[in-house]
Amino acid sequence: MNAPAHVRLVDVSPRDGLQNEKRPVSTEVRIGLVRRLQDAGLRHIEAASFVSPRWVPQMADGAAVMQGVRRRPGVRFAALVPNLRGLDTALDAPRAAWPDDIVVFGSASESFSRKNINCSIAESIERFAPVVAAARAQGLRVRAAMSCAVGCPFEGEVAPEAVGRLARMLRDIGAQEVAVADTIGVGTPDRVRRALDAALAHYDTEDVSGHFHDTQGRALANTVASLDMGIRQFDTSVAGLGGCPYAPGATGNVATEAVAALLHDRGFTTGIDLARLMEAGQYIRNALREEVAPA
């Protein structure tokens, strides 16, 4: 009998989840969340973002988080890096606090690129190229997120050709994996399939992942459509936290709890202990309630 297939879930709640909270969550809570995600068996955690604190104040403590977490062996930590300045900050720490993976983030739509990282798609690729090269030279793995791969809050529907063009440019500068991101959760299984196909023209199946926000309640259906195409990696967020401050209307990522349960039902392994994952979700829900409660 074949061994059950494994699906890799990257929990992005400490980053995508908490970047969108109106009031910054304390460093202690973010470290507490990361610890509980490790306890729940997550082996990939997106823990920080080395972006401008003027753009996203919620992520200003990335270095403190990376230095404060006690890492379990075998757990890979990822961080978002928009430019060389961000990479320098990420690596200006003891090696043990470096991210294992960095994520550059581009957009398939011009308008979102400008709103989110203040440059055109072409400029973003020029900016990412030295970041990718420097990160790989240090032995880090580089992923690239492709935002607005099915729809844009400013331009509406995004053509798969735009996703294909972006994937090709990212491959050409050396990004090793790409995430097809439905930033505002407007995808349907058909549209997600077309976006994935466009990415798969330039990347092997094992190097393409899905990053689905659940704004319109279709993220699980989009996950199933991706699984049927052979995709085995997804970004998910415990408690369904998430959203991008520069994407009006974007709500949370699909919940890690929901995706893990669906995968286990279908016979996939994830390494995740669902009961402990629920505890991690409860922890962050409680912490958010307490931290945002009026004094």
Ligand code: HMG
């Ligand atoms: P800019 O204003 O064009 O950049 O922003 P700049 O080079 O002119 O610098 C402006 C200021 O920021 C300067 O400071 C720089 O030093 C500083 P000042 O001199 O004015 O005091 N700065 C930095 N500080 C810390 N770390 C840095 C950094 N870079 C510059 N790395 C920039 C361009 C890209 C920096 C800005 O637009 C930015 O930080 N954007 C990030 C926005 C963001 O984080 N969005 C959310 C994450 S993406 C997302 O959620 C989508 C995803 O989940 C997938 C999906 O769902 O679609 C990944």
Ligand code: MG
């Ligand atoms: Mg996102």
